[in-house]
Amino acid sequence: MEIQRRRNMSQEEIYQQRMASRTFLQAENLEPYGRAFARTPAKEITEGEKDVSAAGRVMAFRRHGRTSFLDLQDESGKIQLYVKRESLDGESAKFFDNLDIGDIAGAVGDTFRTKTGELTIAVRSLKILAKSLRPLPEKWHGLKDVETRYRCRELDLIMNQEVRDVFRKRSRLVELLRQFLTSRGFLEVETPMMHLLPGGAEARPFVTYHHTLGLNLYLRIAPELYLKRLLVGGFEKVFEINRSFRNEGISTLHNPEFTMLEAYSAFSDCQGMMELVEELINSCVTSLLGTEEISYQKERVNFSRPWKRIRWAEAFQQLGLDWRDEKQVQEKAESISSEEKDGLPRTHFDRLDAIFKKEIQPLLVQPTFVIEYPRAISPLAKCVPGSPEMTERFELFVAGLEIANAYSELNDPVEQRERFEEQISRQTPDRPKELDLTYVTALEFGMPPAGGLGIGIDRLTMILTDNSSIREVILFPLLRPR
RNA sequence: GGGCCGUUAGCUCAACUGGCAGAGCAGGGCACUCUUAAUGCCAAGGUUGCUGGUUCGAUUCCAGCACGGCCUACCA
Known part of the structure; x- marks a missing residue:
């Protein structure tokens, strides 16, 4: 009893x-x-x-x-x-x-x-x-506990109408992006998610194994190199809405798997991609929300065109810094972040990156293109004519978040090989120190000049649904098992 | 990885400086033919995240661990 x-x-x-x-x-x-x-x-x-x-x-x-x-x-x-x-x-x-x-x-x-x-x-x-065998959460307050909401998303969706709306908007956004690009003659393609060599970005990859081939494979960190091989093959405008995987930390801005849109346009360039992304995002925002001005975390963000643009180097000048002055940069960097990265001492460009993230990026609330990034941190981008240290590249920032990255694609196979070699010599542990010969060989057949663009779908969704955590826009974010 | 905060009933939340852990909703019983957070009455529901320590006595104080949130670092 x-x-x-x-x-x-x-x-x-x-x-x-x-x-x-x-x-x-x-x-x-x-x-x-x-x-x-x-x-x-x-x-x-x-x-x-x-x-x-x-x-x-x-x-x-x-x-x-x-x-x-x-x-x-x-x-x-x-x-x-x-x-x-x-x-x-x-x-x-x-x-x-x-x-x-x-x-x-x-x-x-x-x-x-x-x-x-x-x-x-x-x-x-x-x-x-x-027949339901379990009780629902409380009818008035609903389900609030963040952890339970993520772990048991179905309950979250039953109880919280706003959460359903977020994911409806996300779905609609992807649909709009797809419509826009296909209506402009872009071909939607699918490329491998299991790579022999991870490429197209600098990130620690996930490793997996194929039994019958006895082969170590990497989950893709970016689809970029495969997409450009399609340009070599004669497709002139391609895009992929891709899930990519990066074996890095988890935060309100990072989930180990995330969704990107990458688009490539032959015979275009960085400038062309800038116009494309401006029009693309502007049209998505207005179709989705019926306005060009939105509210994000108490800030007003206006997507009306044209958007601001500023040179990367000028952004440092506005802080009173000459980006080439290693001593000055080091002093500034020491005051804002640690002098180590992955257990290795920071390089000059690591420091510049840290200063940019901490001091410049948060100020970029209205849509802003930062243009002309250094060659040293842009291994796949073409250099600015007459300015070999800089590349024809931009990143787009909205509400202090990095939303897009684009450049004129480097299509000289000889220079690409050199850049890969430089990159490998600087690379941190856990990353394969192997040159992607398949890609270089593809370039050797001749890739048309092209502009390439990547957009972070999760982050764009965050901005358009006014969420400050990436977990709020991913149906099943990765959590440690209970 | 580091710092700060959190974890109490199925859910949402209480419990002043250490003194028998309390409500609302959901669930059970009774009443009620237009309610909508229905209402009224009755009864039930707890290893206070886990493991130790201090104490006559710990939800409360201390340490460790687990999970989460925010910040920070790596990255996008």
Whole structure:
């Protein structure tokens, strides 16, 4: 007896009660896990209809003696049900007696308006389409706990309408990007996610293994090199909406797998990609939100064109720094960040990068192109004519976040080989020190001059949905197992 | 990786300086034929994240661990 009581925790009790309903219905030959059910979405149901069907999750149950009101939620919205137990047929009554909040139910009846003006179905027939064995979170406060929301996203989606809206917007954004590019003659392609050599970015890769080939493979850190091989092959405008993987830390701006859009346009260049991205993002923002000015984390961000542009070197000048002055840069860098990176001493360009991130980037609230990045940190970009230290490259910043990166693609195979060699000599541990000969060989066949562009879809979604954490825009962000 | 904060019933939250852990919702029972955070009454529900320590006594103080959040570092 004592042992039994201890096991009767409220959760276990609810589970057992609902299991009993399930068993009872099955014994009565009433299937608690149904099949296809023809129904009208809640939002499309109108007043004065006969024999309307609705199906969805029971979100609220208000009993008044012999009558009850229920809220039924489907993806389109909510519809109220009015149930008078006596006017149900026998099977429906049994289903009704075993109905709980959280169950998926289907109902048939005629619509009317209640005294308070709410559109309601007077239910004649009712069945359970899926018996829920677990209680839903609280109806008023919903599910708030951030960890539970991420770990149990389905519950988050059931309870929090705003969360569903975020992911609807994300989906719509991707659709708009795709539409825009395909309407301009870009071909959507898919390239490998398992690479022999990780390339196209500087990041620690994930390693995996192919058994029959006995081969170590890397999950891609960027699709860039494969996409440019397609330009060699004669496709002139290609893009890929790609999942890429980087084996680095996790933060509000970083998830180990993330989504990027990369687009390449033959016979174009950095300037062409700048115009493209300006138009692309502007048109997505206005289609998605119906305005060019949005609010992000209490700041106003205006996407009306043209956007500001500033040279990378000038940004440092505005801080009173000459980026070439190693001593001055080191002094500045020491004051803002550690002198180590991956356990190695910082290089001049690491320091410049740290200063940029800390001092310059946060000021770039309105959409801003930072142009002409140094060659040393742009191994795949073409140099500015007459200025061999700089490349034809830009990064786009919005609300202090890096949103896009683009450049005139380096298509000289000899120079590319040299740049790879420089890069490898500087590379940190955990990264293969191997030159991507396949890519260099492809360039040797001749790649047309081209502009290339990458856009961070997760971060763009953050900005357009006013979220400060990347986990809020990824359905199932990576978390440590409990 | 480092710093700060958090973890109490299925959910949302209380518990002053260490003194029997408390509500609302959900769940159970009763009443109620237009409610919508329905209402009223009754009863139930807890290893206070885990492991140690201090203490007559720990949800409370201390240490370690786990998970999360924010900042920071690496990266995009």
